[in-house]
Amino acid sequence: MISHPVSGRLPVPRRAATYHSAMTRVFSGVQPTGALHLGNYLGAFRQWVAGQRESDCYFCVVDLHSLTVEHEPGELAALTLDTAACFLAAGLEPDLVTLFVQSHVHEHAEMAWLLECNVSFGELSRMTQFKEKAAGRGAVKAGLFTYPALMAADILLYDTDRVPVGDDQRQHLELTRDVAMRFNNRYGETFVVPEAAVPEAAARVMDLQAPTQKMSKSEGSPLGRIDLLDGPEEVTQKIRRAVTDTDGEVSYDPDRKPGVSNLLEIMSAVTGEPVAEVASRYQQYGSLKADLAEALVEMLQPVRKRYELYSSDPGEMANLLEQGADKAAAVASKTLARAKEAMGLLGRTA
Ligand code: TYM
Numbered sequence: 001m002i003s004h005p006v007s008g009r010l011p012v013p014r015r016a017a018t019y020h021s022a023m024t025r026v027f028s029g030v031q032p033t034g035a036l037h038l039g040n041y042l043g044a045f046r047q048w049v050a051g052q053r054e055s056d057c058y059f060c061v062v063d064l065h066s067l068t069v070e071h072e073p074g075e076l077a078a079l080t081l082d083t084a085a086c087f088l089a090a091g092l093e094p095d096l097v098t099l100f101v102q103s104h105v106h107e108h109a110e111m112a113w114l115l116e117c118n119v120s121f122g123e124l125s126r127m128t129q130f131k132e133k134a135a136g137r138g139a140v141k142a143g144l145f146t147y148p149a150l151m152a153a154d155i156l157l158y159d160t161d162r163v164p165v166g167d168d169q170r171q172h173l174e175l176t177r178d179v180a181m182r183f184n185n186r187y188g189e190t191f192v193v194p195e196a197a198v199p200e201a202a203a204r205v206m207d208l209q210a211p212t213q214k215m216s217k218s219e220g221s222p223l224g225r226i227d228l229l230d231g232p233e234e235v236t237q238k239i240r241r242a243v244t245d246t247d248g249e250v251s252y253d254p255d256r257k258p259g260v261s262n263l264l265e266i267m268s269a270v271t272g273e274p275v276a277e278v279a280s281r282y283q284q285y286g287s288l289k290a291d292l293a294e295a296l297v298e299m300l301q302p303v304r305k306r307y308e309l310y311s312s313d314p315g316e317m318a319n320l321l322e323q324g325a326d327k328a329a330a331v332a333s334k335t336l337a338r339a340k341e342a343m344g345l346l347g348r349t350a
Pocket of ligand 1: 027028029030031032038039040041042043044062065150151154155163164165166167168169202203204205206214215216
């Protein structure tokens with residue numbers, strides 16, 4: 001395993017340790033596949049924002065990933081810009097972090113091919129997200145199957161130390177680590193081996209109407225999902241109508257009481273209190289729901305305000321993404337060149 005000059009876990013191997021500075025490198029991404037929701041916010045964005053001052057952060061709208069299922073070509077560009085505006089709305093500061101669009105940095109697709117040649121059919125077949133997404137689809141795209149190699153490419157291109165993600169991405173992160181270590185063993189130290197950073201509370205926010213399924217951009221009913229840009233009335237309405245159960249007892253028991261447990265966990269993530277303490281404060285579902293709705297409205301209000309600001313100037317947003325792509329490409333091109341050389345590909349002379 002190779003680590004950074006600063007983390008001090010292991011001596012820095014000769015080939016990979018050329019670049020980055022004293023800061024921890026962070027990379028993460030979101031697909032532009034629909035309105036972002038509370039799960040994205042609590043699982044990913046909040047961690048991104050919390051670490052943006054002390055880390056060297058790269059955040060990416062992973063548009064190539066969104067091509068792995070049917071998409072609407074006429075909507076993708078606007079959704080990509082909108083997703084980037086949501087990154088800033090969530091609280092990222094444009095002068096602290098590098099924001100960019102995956103397809104603007106061609107190294108992602110090229111690195112994905114190198115990694116596809118270092119991951120096995122069996123490993124990709126075991127990915128639960130592939131199995132879930134492929135189930136019930138008539139024609140499954142090859143890209144959906146090889147998706148985890150592209151995700152590994154995203155991460156490894158940036159010599160990433162930490163990848164803040166929700167719980168559903170753990171398995172992809174494990175695969176990324178395996179591929180990086182295997183590559184380093186086979187071809188010499190080339191990649192930094194990254195670690196997943198998954199939040200303690202609300203790592204998997206569940207659908208409010210179907211609390212055994214995760215809250216998702218593309219599945220489930222709109223009532224089951226709190227969108228990042230929902231106003232006070234929508235938030236209050238959705239929490240009030242959230243599915244609970246009939247025994248009327250507030251306690252945290254995800255297997256037996258998934259609906260109430262989901263609400264308790266969201267409350268715990270929002271207030272920072274341990275979930276057991278939150279549960280001990282309530283006797284009735286009604287008061288838990290009322291307080292949760294109020295806390296969420298308060299949390300999301302500044303997000304909506306910032307969104308209005310950033311989405312009102314798509315030209316400026318596009319400029320920011322151009323600059324981000326230049327910065328990202330400068331890092332990614334070096335890592336790609338290193339990986340190609342390690343695998344023995346003939347370099348160009350000019
Ligand atoms: P995506 O676009 O589905 O989700 C973006 C982020 O939100 C988290 N998340 C959730 N967290 C808690 N509860 C939920 N219900 C919930 N739903 C989504 C996800 O875990 C993720 O952190 N494959 C990734 C995108 C990706 C990526 C990467 C991420 C591509 N390359 C490299 C990190 C690093 C995905 O589909 O996320």
